[in-house]
Amino acid sequence: MSVGATTMKRVSDQILDALDPEQRRVATMLEHPVVVLAGAGTGKTRAITHRIAYAVREGRYDAAGTLAVTFTTRAAGEMRSRLASLGVRAAQARTIHSAALRQCQFFWPQAYGVDFPRVAENTFGLVARAAHQVLGSSDTALVRDLDSEISWAKTSNVSAARYPDVAGVRSVNGATPAQVSAVMAHYEKQKLTEGSVDFNDILMCNAVLLSEHPEIGERIRGTYRHFVVDEYQDVSALQHRLISLWVDGRDDVCVVGDPNQAIHSFAGADAAYLLGFASDHPGAQTVRLVRNYRSSPEVISSANKVMRIREGGPSALRATRHSGPRPSFHGEPDERTEAAGIAAWMKAAHAEGTPWSELAVLYRINAQSPALEAALTEAGVPYTVRGTERFYDRAEVRQAVLEFGRVASRQPQLSPGEVMGQVLGGLGWRPDAPSGQGRQRERWESLDAVRTMVGEEDEARDGWTGEQAAAWLQERASWQASPVASAVTLSTLHAAKGLEWDAVAIIGVREGLIPFVLSQEEPALSEERRLLYVGFTRARRELRVSWAASRGNATRSRFIADQVTGPATVSRQTKRGSSSSKSRACRVCGNLLHTAAERKLSRHEDCEVTYDEALFEALRAWRKAEADGASVPAFVVFTDATLLAIAEAVPTSEQDLLRLPGIGQSKVKKYGGGVLGVIEGHRA
Numbered sequence: 001m002s003v004g005a006t007t008m009k010r011v012s013d014q015i016l017d018a019l020d021p022e023q024r025r026v027a028t029m030l031e032h033p034v035v036v037l038a039g040a041g042t043g044k045t046r047a048i049t050h051r052i053a054y055a056v057r058e059g060r061y062d063a064a065g066t067l068a069v070t071f072t073t074r075a076a077g078e079m080r081s082r083l084a085s086l087g088v089r090a091a092q093a094r095t096i097h098s099a100a101l102r103q104c105q106f107f108w109p110q111a112y113g114v115d116f117p118r119v120a121e122n123t124f125g126l127v128a129r130a131a132h133q134v135l136g137s138s139d140t141a142l143v144r145d146l147d148s149e150i151s152w153a154k155t156s157n158v159s160a161a162r163y164p165d166v167a168g169v170r171s172v173n174g175a176t177p178a179q180v181s182a183v184m185a186h187y188e189k190q191k192l193t194e195g196s197v198d199f200n201d202i203l204m205c206n207a208v209l210l211s212e213h214p215e216i217g218e219r220i221r222g223t224y225r226h227f228v229v230d231e232y233q234d235v236s237a238l239q240h241r242l243i244s245l246w247v248d249g250r251d252d253v254c255v256v257g258d259p260n261q262a263i264h265s266f267a268g269a270d271a272a273y274l275l276g277f278a279s280d281h282p283g284a285q286t287v288r289l290v291r292n293y294r295s296s297p298e299v300i301s302s303a304n305k306v307m308r309i310r311e312g313g314p315s316a317l318r319a320t321r322h323s324g325p326r327p328s329f330h331g332e333p334d335e336r337t338e339a340a341g342i343a344a345w346m347k348a349a350h351a352e353g354t355p356w357s358e359l360a361v362l363y364r365i366n367a368q369s370p371a372l373e374a375a376l377t378e379a380g381v382p383y384t385v386r387g388t389e390r391f392y393d394r395a396e397v398r399q400a401v402l403e404f405g406r407v408a409s410r411q412p413q414l415s416p417g418e419v420m421g422q423v424l425g426g427l428g429w430r431p432d433a434p435s436g437q438g439r440q441r442e443r444w445e446s447l448d449a450v451r452t453m454v455g456e457e458d459e460a461r462d463g464w465t466g467e468q469a470a471a472w473l474q475e476r477a478s479w480q481a482s483p484v485a486s487a488v489t490l491s492t493l494h495a496a497k498g499l500e501w502d503a504v505a506i507i508g509v510r511e512g513l514i515p516f517v518l519s520q521e522e523p524a525l526s527e528e529r530r531l532l533y534v535g536f537t538r539a540r541r542e543l544r545v546s547w548a549a550s551r552g553n554a555t556r557s558r559f560i561a562d563q564v565t566g567p568a569t570v571s572r573q574t575k576r577g578s579s580s581s582k583s584r585a586c587r588v589c590g591n592l593l594h595t596a597a598e599r600k601l602s603r604h605e606d607c608e609v610t611y612d613e614a615l616f617e618a619l620r621a622w623r624k625a626e627a628d629g630a631s632v633p634a635f636v637v638f639t640d641a642t643l644l645a646i647a648e649a650v651p652t653s654e655q656d657l658l659r660l661p662g663i664g665q666s667k668v669k670k671y672g673g674g675v676l677g678v679i680e681g682h683r684a
């Protein structure tokens with residue numbers, strides 16, 4: 001064996017060293033189609049990226065001929081980044097839509113003599129026009145439901161003409177199947193007239209291209225010979241058809257998924273493709289991953305219970321991590337109290353050393369977040385809502401990345417810091433944050449995040465050039481590797497899929513929200529159970545589950561019934577009761593207070609405070625004097641929550657003050673000097 005071969009061998013052995021025996025089977029079984037049934041947190045992403053790296057190192061795969069298919073841009077970015085860290089940069093990791101679009105844009109002109117149509121990114125406007133034309137209404141909720149129904153029909157290979165036959169009991173905001181079908185037909189016609197396609201059309205067009213033009217099919221199949229498909233439980237009929245056309249009966253395919261995390265059937269996904277893979281592919285091998293590397297045994301046991309999986313049974317997750325606290329369950333009289341409890345819990349976790357970025361609150365629907373946001377703002381907990389817009393897709397971030405590349409290549413003598421200075425100056429960024437919360441502020445924060453990210457990397461590298469920094473930034477953007485904000489994440493359960501945090505709170509775990517009121521029957525009901533399971537399995541160490549009465553009574557979710565003792569139903573209290581119950585909650589741990597002394601302190605005597613109480617008292621005295629002097633109520637000067645935030649942060653400059661919630665330029669102008677004086681006096 002040559003020295004080169006020995007080195008190669010050693011590298012591929014090292015790749016396998018990072019895997020457990022089952023993951024190793026996934027990585028090394030290259031002769032057969034492989035289906036991996038991987039439980040949550042069992043390292044499926046690790047297993048498949050290592051499979052690709054191992055096969056490339058062993059000379060079995062040509063990196064450029066390998067396509068890893070994912071279903072979200074984030075997952076594709078993560079896959080690219082992991083492959084790059086294993087030294088495999090040439091392999092393609094793409095979402096199915098991006099892979100299909102690339103092929104269409106390249107081959108369409110050869111097949112049909114015209115460019116591939118423009119992709120309509122936002123179909124809402126088109127559906128609204130069609131709804132207005134056909135139904136005489138473009139009510140937002142109706143259009144939203146029609147938009148997702150059309151998407152469901154298309155991913156399920158159901159045409160407008162066939163829709164009424166298959167619609168069954170599907171409900172679309174009161175529209176009849178015939179009406180939905182008519183809107184769909186109108187929508188398709190509009191797209192044709194304006195020469196655009198939607199996301200689902202990309203997949204359909206690609207499938208047509210492959211079936212109508214065998215010579216192009218051959219070229220595409222010649223380009224991609226090895227396939228790995230992640231999240232296979234989420235493929236739809238259309239996606240399954242396209243993937244089958246790409247693979248075309250070859251053995252070089254590995255699909256990975258978790259039937260317990262199938263949560264997209266409302267969008268046309270069908271886990272039957274995952275479960276039927278072995279019988280559909282002769283010679284296919286099945287590997288089960290059940291060793292969980294993410295969560296404590298307590299979190300896993302609780303998650304297994306949600307799914308009613310028998311401990312020790314074949315599909316039960318097995319813990320490998322250290323023991324941690326038992327998940328806690330809380331029924332609250334109202335959503336405000338629930339949100340305040342979460343805020344207090346997060347502050348306590350943060351005070352104990354958990355970074356804000358390692359905390360998350362998950363919920364079933366977006367409408368649950370405003371109450372929570374208000375409580376977190378009041379408590380001074382920084383948060384970020386996981387939105388639809390991705391960091392690198394924001395106009396200002398795209399512009400900054402682009403400009404950075406331009407400046408660095410035009411003036412290669414500049415350091416990364418100097419390049420950044422020019423870029424930010426050109427984009428009108430100033431070190432002082434604009435006050436308020438609008439678009440201006442968002443733009444400022446995005447650019448500041450890019451600045452900090454490059455600045456931190458620059459500090460860690462010796463002799464880094466502007467051009468190297470530009471390439472680094474470009475690569476981060478292609479991986480969708482957003483800067484980690486020092487903030488708690490708020491997210492729907494759906495959007496939390498694939499992510500993990502040290503401590504996770506799930507709110508609104510009550511009947512009507514989870515299972516959702518419209519999902520009370522099978523198969524939707526089981527999907528709700530899986531959704532909660534996805535939420536539970538995001539937590540590494542701490543899990544806090546709560547529910548609250550919104551109007552009248554609320555009953556905790558049936559999915560946690562066997563884990564909770566105490567009354568199943570909580571009642572919303574009268575106004576008086578509600579405020580007294582609020583004052584009876586500990587502001588540190590969120591649990592009820594028992595003694596008069598505790599109520600005065602607003603916390604349990606043994607719950608650690610997260611701020612200097614003497615400073616807080618000094619600030620209160622100052623506030624009283626200030627308020628009395630101006631004959632205004634104390635909260636006009638600062639609310640208790642803001643004073644607490646000041647006492648916790650101990651700001652030493654006006655800039656520090658401006659970073660605190662509830663404090664803008666005008667407050668700083670009016671009271672900044674006074675507050676900073678109190679702090680200085682207190683320190684002295």
Ligand SMILES: Nc1ncnc2c1ncn2[C@@H]1O[C@H](COP(=O)(O)OP(=O)(O)OP(=O)(O)O)[C@@H](O)[C@H]1O
Binds near residue numbers: 045293498
């Ligand atoms: N063999 C292993 N040894 C140690 N840690 C591992 C191993 N495999 C995976 N992990 C760790 O376990 C965690 C989960 O891995 P990964 O993200 O690959 O899981 P997943 O199966 O894709 O999760 P999910 O489907 O729940 O999103 C990661 O933090 C990963 O680094």
